[in-house]
Amino acid sequence: MEMNRLAVVGLSFRTATLAEREAAAILPAALPDALVRIARIPGVAGVAILSTCNRVEAYVDADAAALDTVAHTLCPLAGAAVYRQAAAGAALHAFRVAAGLDAMALGDAQVLGQWKAAFRAAEAAGTMSPALARLRDRAIHAAREARTHTGVGRHAVSLSHIAVELVRKVFADLAGRRVLILGSGKMCAQAARRLVEAGALLTVVAGRQLENATRLADTLGADAAAAETLASQLVTHDVVVSGTACPTTVIGRAMVEAAMRERRGRPQLLVDIAMPRDVEASVRGVAGVFLYDLDDLRSVADANARERRREAGAAEKVVAAAAAAYAAEHDDATPLVVRLRRRAEEIRCAELARARVRLGGLTADQEAAVEAATRAIVNKLLHEPTAQLRALGQTGRDAELRLAGLVLGLG
Numbered sequence: 001m002e003m004n005r006l007a008v009v010g011l012s013f014r015t016a017t018l019a020e021r022e023a024a025a026i027l028p029a030a031l032p033d034a035l036v037r038i039a040r041i042p043g044v045a046g047v048a049i050l051s052t053c054n055r056v057e058a059y060v061d062a063d064a065a066a067l068d069t070v071a072h073t074l075c076p077l078a079g080a081a082v083y084r085q086a087a088a089g090a091a092l093h094a095f096r097v098a099a100g101l102d103a104m105a106l107g108d109a110q111v112l113g114q115w116k117a118a119f120r121a122a123e124a125a126g127t128m129s130p131a132l133a134r135l136r137d138r139a140i141h142a143a144r145e146a147r148t149h150t151g152v153g154r155h156a157v158s159l160s161h162i163a164v165e166l167v168r169k170v171f172a173d174l175a176g177r178r179v180l181i182l183g184s185g186k187m188c189a190q191a192a193r194r195l196v197e198a199g200a201l202l203t204v205v206a207g208r209q210l211e212n213a214t215r216l217a218d219t220l221g222a223d224a225a226a227a228e229t230l231a232s233q234l235v236t237h238d239v240v241v242s243g244t245a246c247p248t249t250v251i252g253r254a255m256v257e258a259a260m261r262e263r264r265g266r267p268q269l270l271v272d273i274a275m276p277r278d279v280e281a282s283v284r285g286v287a288g289v290f291l292y293d294l295d296d297l298r299s300v301a302d303a304n305a306r307e308r309r310r311e312a313g314a315a316e317k318v319v320a321a322a323a324a325a326y327a328a329e330h331d332d333a334t335p336l337v338v339r340l341r342r343r344a345e346e347i348r349c350a351e352l353a354r355a356r357v358r359l360g361g362l363t364a365d366q367e368a369a370v371e372a373a374t375r376a377i378v379n380k381l382l383h384e385p386t387a388q389l390r391a392l393g394q395t396g397r398d399a400e401l402r403l404a405g406l407v408l409g410l411g
Helices: 018-024 028-039 064-074 087-098 110-125 130-149 159-170 186-197 210-220 227-236 253-263 281-285 294-303 306-329 334-359 364-394 398-407
Strands: 006-012 044-051 055-062 083-086 178-182 201-205 223-225 239-242 268-272 289-292
Touching: 006 018, 006 064, 006 087, 018 055, 018 294, 028 044, 028 064, 028 110, 044 064, 044 110, 044 130, 055 064, 055 087, 055 130, 064 083, 083 087, 087 110, 087 130, 087 306, 110 130, 130 306, 159 186, 159 239, 159 268, 159 289, 159 294, 178 186, 178 227, 186 201, 186 210, 186 239, 201 210, 201 227, 210 223, 227 253, 253 268, 253 281, 281 289, 334 364
Parallel strands: 178 201, 178 239, 201 223, 239 268, 268 289
Antiparallel strands: 006 055, 006 083, 044 055
């Protein structure tokens, strides 16, 4: 029954607006509680939650009847934006996500790290089940295979890369340009390194702990500043790249308006890569300010994905094959299908042996032709019964599956 209990419930940038994703976002500090709340739902044996800038998904080992409650608990306000995948469909979705094939930045290597972190959090919270552990391991393996045997990883870019590319589109020459990095997480650090390489002059502000800002700044040869100086930093910096883990906005309209009065007409670019957002949406209305958020970055990512899409086709085939193999291994119908095909092969071989006696010696070409013809007949005859058995197995209709086994004489 393992495959029948596997499901994914959630929303992503493909189905939900930025506001909907923001409402559903689960910050790291709140993740253990969210895991436990879903794990306590009757019928749920295990859960792992992946919450990133662009998706919030629960991978569950659960009864089908529990999925409505899981969806309402995970995304109570999202409504039609919430999607569900079950059984083999959930497995394929999981494999594609882990491989970065469903990422905003197609092939984004950071997604695999986020995937691993999500399941580590589930283990720490005690909400993993053996079935979810197997899903995690096989998805990680498939993702690595896709990146190893195709070129999707070579052409992949991350959101931080896209953010920097956007800055360079606005300010073609970054040499000597003052840039404020707000946050010290992985995406901010990657964006900061690229900006330094382009010649920008960086200042890092990171939460309430000046040590975090200093640590990142020291690796970049940049300046560090305390969070309390944020308002004054906005006055002196032309670009702000913000990606904190704060649960509320840290840059409000009033703060930006005050900064722009002192900047005396000099334009300012704000790139918000945080989820939830760091910058109030109303900042867009401030004259001279250009605000780009995650949905804006999506348009940039789509425009630059042509080369990656060429390689993604091959990666999709690798992942689809791995997901199909995984689903078949955990399909309730698999043992019955194996017995059916084994019995058919025994009959084919026995009848072929009797035919050889009557036919006398066959040439190598004739032998190959007879083998190919009889195998083709068996495969065509078994195709429909096999498909029907698998359909019964994937929908959990155990009684009908057992009856089919008896009718076929397979026990």
